[in-house]
Amino acid sequence: MGVEEARTGEAYRRFDIALAEEDRRSTQRKKIIFAAVFSAFWFSARYIFEHPNFLKSTFNKASKELLPLLWNNEAPSSAICPQTTALAPVKNSGYLGTLEAEYATEEFRLQAYESLGGAIRVPTIAYDDLAPPGQDERWEIFEDLHAYLEQRFPLVHQNLNKTHVNKFALVYHWQGSDDSLKPTLLTAHQDVVPVEPLTVDEWHHPPFSGYYDGEYIWGRGSCDDKPGLIGTFTAVEELLRIGFKPTRSVVLAYGIDEERGGISGATAIRDYLLATYGENAFSILVDEGGGYRVTDDVIMSTPGVAEKGKFDVRFEISAPGGHSSVPPEHTSIGMLAHVIKQLEDNPHVAHLNRSGIYYNLLQCQAAHDPGLSPRLRELIQRSLKSHLALSALEAELAKSDRLFGALAGTTQAADVIRGGVKTNALPEHAEVIVNHRIDIHSSVGALKKRITAVVQPVAARLGLDLDAFGETVVSNAGQESAGQLKISDAFGTALEPAPITPMGDSGPFKLLSGTIIGVLGASNRTGYDKKTFIAPGMSTGNTDTKHYWKLTKHIFRYGHINSADSFNGAHTVNEALRAEGFIEAIRFFTWIILNADESPLLE
Numbered sequence: 001m002g003v004e005e006a007r008t009g010e011a012y013r014r015f016d017i018a019l020a021e022e023d024r025r026s027t028q029r030k031k032i033i034f035a036a037v038f039s040a041f042w043f044s045a046r047y048i049f050e051h052p053n054f055l056k057s058t059f060n061k062a063s064k065e066l067l068p069l070l071w072n073n074e075a076p077s078s079a080i081c082p083q084t085t086a087l088a089p090v091k092n093s094g095y096l097g098t099l100e101a102e103y104a105t106e107e108f109r110l111q112a113y114e115s116l117g118g119a120i121r122v123p124t125i126a127y128d129d130l131a132p133p134g135q136d137e138r139w140e141i142f143e144d145l146h147a148y149l150e151q152r153f154p155l156v157h158q159n160l161n162k163t164h165v166n167k168f169a170l171v172y173h174w175q176g177s178d179d180s181l182k183p184t185l186l187t188a189h190q191d192v193v194p195v196e197p198l199t200v201d202e203w204h205h206p207p208f209s210g211y212y213d214g215e216y217i218w219g220r221g222s223c224d225d226k227p228g229l230i231g232t233f234t235a236v237e238e239l240l241r242i243g244f245k246p247t248r249s250v251v252l253a254y255g256i257d258e259e260r261g262g263i264s265g266a267t268a269i270r271d272y273l274l275a276t277y278g279e280n281a282f283s284i285l286v287d288e289g290g291g292y293r294v295t296d297d298v299i300m301s302t303p304g305v306a307e308k309g310k311f312d313v314r315f316e317i318s319a320p321g322g323h324s325s326v327p328p329e330h331t332s333i334g335m336l337a338h339v340i341k342q343l344e345d346n347p348h349v350a351h352l353n354r355s356g357i358y359y360n361l362l363q364c365q366a367a368h369d370p371g372l373s374p375r376l377r378e379l380i381q382r383s384l385k386s387h388l389a390l391s392a393l394e395a396e397l398a399k400s401d402r403l404f405g406a407l408a409g410t411t412q413a414a415d416v417i418r419g420g421v422k423t424n425a426l427p428e429h430a431e432v433i434v435n436h437r438i439d440i441h442s443s444v445g446a447l448k449k450r451i452t453a454v455v456q457p458v459a460a461r462l463g464l465d466l467d468a469f470g471e472t473v474v475s476n477a478g479q480e481s482a483g484q485l486k487i488s489d490a491f492g493t494a495l496e497p498a499p500i501t502p503m504g505d506s507g508p509f510k511l512l513s514g515t516i517i518g519v520l521g522a523s524n525r526t527g528y529d530k531k532t533f534i535a536p537g538m539s540t541g542n543t544d545t546k547h548y549w550k551l552t553k554h555i556f557r558y559g560h561i562n563s564a565d566s567f568n569g570a571h572t573v574n575e576a577l578r579a580e581g582f583i584e585a586i587r588f589f590t591w592i593i594l595n596a597d598e599s600p601l602l603e
C-alpha cells in the first residue's frame with residue numbers, strides 16, 4: 001500500500017465515521033419526528049373523536065407529508081436514470097436489413113475505409129487568421145474536397161439538392177414525401193486543425209496520408225470530424241442505392257471552420273437554414289461530439305446535451321512610459337503580473353450541482369454500471385439526499401478525476417500575453433487574454449461580476465483606474481493615478497452556456513437513445529454483446545452547434561465513436577481511427593435516418 005493509498009484509506013475511514021454519525025443523527029431525527037407526530041395524534045384524539053371529518057383530512061395530510069419523513073428511502077436506481085429500449089425501424093426494416101448485410105462485407109468495408117482515407121488526403125485546414133471566403137486563397141482547398149465528394153458519392157449529388165453557403169459550406173436537402181414532418185438535420189464539419197510542423201516526424205504515418213494499415217485509418221481529421229462528414233455521406237449514398245425514399249426530409253449541413261469557432265461556416269449555415277426553413281424547423285439535430293465506451297460489463301453511451309459557455313477576457317494595463325533607468329515601483333508588465341496572480345490565487349471552485357448534467361451522468365453510472373467501485377456507487381447514491389455524502393463525493397472526484405474541475409465548474413486559463421518593445425523603454429501597454437469556459441449553471445454576466453470583484457482590490461492597491469466591461473469601478477480622480485486597468489470582452493465573442501437539450505420523456509431524446517441502444521445491440525463487433533445504457537454527456541469545448549440553438553431545441557452532439565477506437569485522440573499527433581469503428585458510425589447514421597423517418601417520437 002503506497003502513501004497515497006494509505007491516505008485515501010484514512011480519508012475513507014473518516015468519511016465512514018462521519019457517515020455513521022450522520023446516520024445516527026438521522027435516526028434520532030426520525031425518532032423525534034415520530035414522537036411529535038404520535039403526541040399530536042394523542043392530544044388531538046378527543047378533538048378528532050368529536051369531529052369525524054377532521055380525522056379524514058388529518059390522515060390525508062399525515063400520509064402525504066409526514067410519513068415520507070420517517071422513511072428516508074433512497075429512490076430505486078431505475079427511477080434515477082430511466083432507460084428506453086432498443087428502437088429499430090419497422091416500416092423501413094427491409095432497407096436496414098439489406099444495408100446491415102452489406103456493411104458486414106469486406107468489400108464494403110474496404111471501400112468505406114478508402115472513402116474516409118480519400119477525404120483525409122485533402123488537407124482542409126482551418127487557420128485562425130483566415131480572411132472571409134473569397135478573400136483568402138487558403139480556402140480553395142475546400143473545392144478539392146467538394147470535387148472528391150461529388151466523385152465518391154454520385155447518387156447523393158444526383159438526388160439531393162446542394163447549396164453552397166458562404167462559398168464553401170455545404171447544405172444538402174433530401175426531399176421527403178410528407179412535408180408536414182420536420183426534417184432530420186445531420187451536421188459535421190469539413191475542416192481540420194493544422195499539423196504542427198515540428199511534430200510531423202512523430203507520426204507513424206504521414207498526417208494527411210489517410211493510410212489504412214489493416215487496423216487504423218491514419219491522418220488529421222480521421223477522428224475529428226471526417227467520420228461525421230463521410231459517415232453521413234456513405235449512409236445516404238447507400239440508402240439511395242437500394243432505393244430508399246424518405247418520408248421525412250433529411251438535411252445535411254457541413255461547416256468549414258468549426259475549429260476556429262464556425263465564424264464563416266456555421267454562422268452562414270445558421271442564417272441560411274433559418275431563412276429557408278425557419279426557427280425550430282428541425283425535429284432533431286445530430287452533430288459531432290459524444291460517443292460510447294465499452295467496459296467489461298456494459299456499454300455507456302453519452303450523447304452531449306449541454307455545452308459550457310466561453311468568454312475570452314482581455315486585461316490591459318496602460319501606464320506612463322519613460323526611460324528604464326528611472327523606473328517606477330511597478331511597470332505595466334509588473335502590474336499585469338499582479339493581476340494574473342490575483343486571478344490564479346482565486347480560482348473558480350467546482351461544485352457538484354444536483355440538477356447538473358455531470359451529476360446526472362454520475363447517477364446513471366451508479367444505477368447501470370456494475371463495474372463502478374461499490375464505494376463510489378454508495379457515495380453517489382447517498383449524495384442524492386445527504387449533503388455530507390455530496391461533499392465527500394466532490395472531494396473524491398476532485399482527487400480522482402482530472403476533468404472534475406472542467407466538468408463541474410467554470411475554468412480560467414491565461415493564454416496570451418503581450419507587452420513591451422525595448423529594454424530601455426518602460427512599457428506603456430501590457431495585456432493578457434484569459435480564456436474562460438463557463439459552467440452550465442452560470443452565465444457571462446455572473447462571470448463579469450466575479451472577475452471585477454476579484455481584480456478590484458489589486459487595482460486599488462496599485463493605484464490603477466479600473467474600467468471593467470465599460471464601467472468605471474475604481475477611479476483615482478483627484479489623486480495621481482499609476483495608470484489604467486481595462487477589462488473587456490477580448491474578441492466580442494462571449495458565449496452563454498447552451499440551453500440544455502430536453503431529456504427524459506422527450507421524444508427526440510428517446511429516439512436517439514433507442515437508436516443508439518439498437519445499433520450497439522445489433523453490432524457484430526467482438527465484445528459488444530452487453531447491455532447499453534445512455535447517460536447525458538457534456539463536452540468541455542464547443543461545436544458548431546453553438547450557432548444552431550434556434551434551429552431546434554433537440555440538439556445532440558453525438559458521433560457514435562467508441563473512445564477506445566481513437567488511437568491518440570484528436571488535435572494531436574497520430575490522429576487515427578480504428579477502421580471497424582468507422583463502420584459503426586455509418587451504421588448509426590443509417591439507423592437514425594431510418595428511425596427518424598417513421599417514428600412518431602419526432603414532430
Ligand SMILES: [Zn+2]
Nearest residue numbers: 224225258288
Ligand atoms: Zn470537431
